[in-house]
Amino acid sequence: MHISEGVLAGPVLFSGMALAVAGVSIGIKKLDFDHLAQAGILSAAFFVASLVHVPIGPSSVHLILNGIIGLLLGWAAFPSIMVALLLQGIIFQFGGITTLGVNTVIMALPAVICYYLFAPLINKKPSIAMPAAFACGFLAVFMSALLVGASLYFSEKSFFEVATLVVTAHLPVMLIEGIITVFCISFIRKVSPEMLPGKK
Amino acid sequence: MRSWQLIIVTIMIILFSLAGPVAAHKVMVFAWVNGNTVHTESKFSGGRKVKAGEIEVFGPKGQLLLGGKTNDQGEFSFPIPQSTALKIVLTAGMGHRGKWIISKDEIINASSTNATSPAIENATGEKMTSAAGAKNTVIRPPATETTLSTDEIQQVVEKALDRKLEPIYRMLAEAREHKPTIADVVGGIGYIIGLVGLAAYLHARRQQK
Numbered sequence: 317m318h319i320s321e322g323v324l325a326g327p328v329l330f331s332g333m334a335l336a337v338a339g340v341s342i343g344i345k346k347l348d349f350d351h352l353a354q355a356g357i358l359s360a361a362f363f364v365a366s367l368v369h370v371p372i373g374p375s376s377v378h379l380i381l382n383g384i385i386g387l388l389l390g391w392a393a394f395p396s397i398m399v400a401l402l403l404q405g406i407i408f409q410f411g412g413i414t415t416l417g418v419n420t421v422i423m424a425l426p427a428v429i430c431y432y433l434f435a436p437l438i439n440k441k442p443s444i445a446m447p448a449a450f451a452c453g454f455l456a457v458f459m460s461a462l463l464v465g466a467s468l469y470f471s472e473k474s475f476f477e478v479a480t481l482v483v484t485a486h487l488p489v490m491l492i493e494g495i496i497t498v499f500c501i502s503f504i505r506k507v508s509p510e511m512l513p514g515k516k
Numbered sequence: 517m518r519s520w521q522l523i524i525v526t527i528m529i530i531l532f533s534l535a536g537p538v539a540a541h542k543v544m545v546f547a548w549v550n551g552n553t554v555h556t557e558s559k560f561s562g563g564r565k566v567k568a569g570e571i572e573v574f575g576p577k578g579q580l581l582l583g584g585k586t587n588d589q590g591e592f593s594f595p596i597p598q599s600t601a602l603k604i605v606l607t608a609g610m611g612h613r614g615k616w617i618i619s620k621d622e623i624i625n626a627s628s629t630n631a632t633s634p635a636i637e638n639a640t641g642e643k644m645t646s647a648a649g650a651k652n653t654v655i656r657p658p659a660t661e662t663t664l665s666t667d668e669i670q671q672v673v674e675k676a677l678d679r680k681l682e683p684i685y686r687m688l689a690e691a692r693e694h695k696p697t698i699a700d701v702v703g704g705i706g707y708i709i710g711l712v713g714l715a716a717y718l719h720a721r722r723q724q725k
Contacts, residue, residue, distance in 0.1 A: 323607075363708065
């Protein structure tokens with residue numbers, strides 16, 4: 317999901333950058349001291365997660381984790397993800413510097429949307445919370461795939477074609493992310509429920 | 517509970533193996549010159565070959581010279597279109613794109629030996645094979661060697677060198693790929709910890725005031 321440099325049209329890059337800057341500044345405003353360490357750790361997790369290729373079968377796959385990052389951080393997902401993407405761009409040459417804004421929006425906007433959709437449900441009883449966690453992980457990747465399709469709209473032909481391609485290609489990742497999010501949330505609920513949104 | 521976990525793990529393994537081109541973060545294209553031909557090889561960062569990726573070759577002013585698609589091995593070859601620097605751009609769909617630049621020197625070095633006269637090239641090619649064959653059997657009288665002009669000898673040598681060096685060109689091209697190392701990963705995490713520390717410090721200062 318890292319869009320390379322030189323693919324996107326200028327207006328897309330600029331509006332991506334503007335949106336990312338807006339998101340990051342809201343995120344920094346909303347990030348209080350208590351969640352600072354958490355944001356750092358999740359940023360590091362995101363940084364490493366897209367690096368660890370799990371080679372199973374003929375190909376390999378990696379996690380994105382933006383659902384769970386959004387769920388735990390809310391708006392602070394923006395700065396966390398942007399820092400991780402910046403470091404990935406500098407150190408591994410994934411994505412790029414000019415596309416940093418667009419890539420940040422692609423990953424972080426779904427994270428924030430998932431926060432608003434699912435944060436109220438995650439402290440409910442398990443029969444509600446677990447499907448919500450799954451949907452959170454699933455939908456975060458789904459929306460990211462849609463955003464990839466949307467940002468490629470200007471350089472490739474039809475939005476529908478590109479979006480279908482990206483979404484179907486990411487279908488396995490969506491299911492995996494859903495399952496991983498369920499595991500993480502059920503673990504956090506047992507070990508330190510105060511980490512979850514809405515419980516202080 | 518056990519069997520339930522087993523089912524989940526199995527499903528995940530199946531899903532992992534289904535995952536297609538998503539896995540790639542970036543695509544890379546390598547190119548090297550051999551004789552009159554430019555060879556390119558394209559692959560994703562995981563090492564998979566790019567099949568049917570679009571290759572476009574640009575001149576120094578950004579004008580499109582030629583284009584084509586990679587084969588199943590991720591390879592695409594084309595004759596040198598002009599003696600200038602070439603920019604080779606690979607587009608592999610879903611926002612993946614890679615590029616490689618061949619310098620003018622590389623092209624000129626390669627083409628000057630071949631472009632002079634194709635007739636001589638063919639002739640020397642034949643001579644070279646016969647010379648190679650002769651080396652294994654009998655030592656030729658030195659008289660036949662002297663019939664080669666300096667030009668021809670130069671061409672024979674360069675052609676042989678090209679052939680011998682091709683795997684080395686390829687290795688060098690591939691070695692330029694930067695694979696993430698443990699040091700990179702630890703360094704990146706270090707940066708993040710540093711940023712958290714910086715934010716905590718700023719926060720503490722603000723509270724003191």
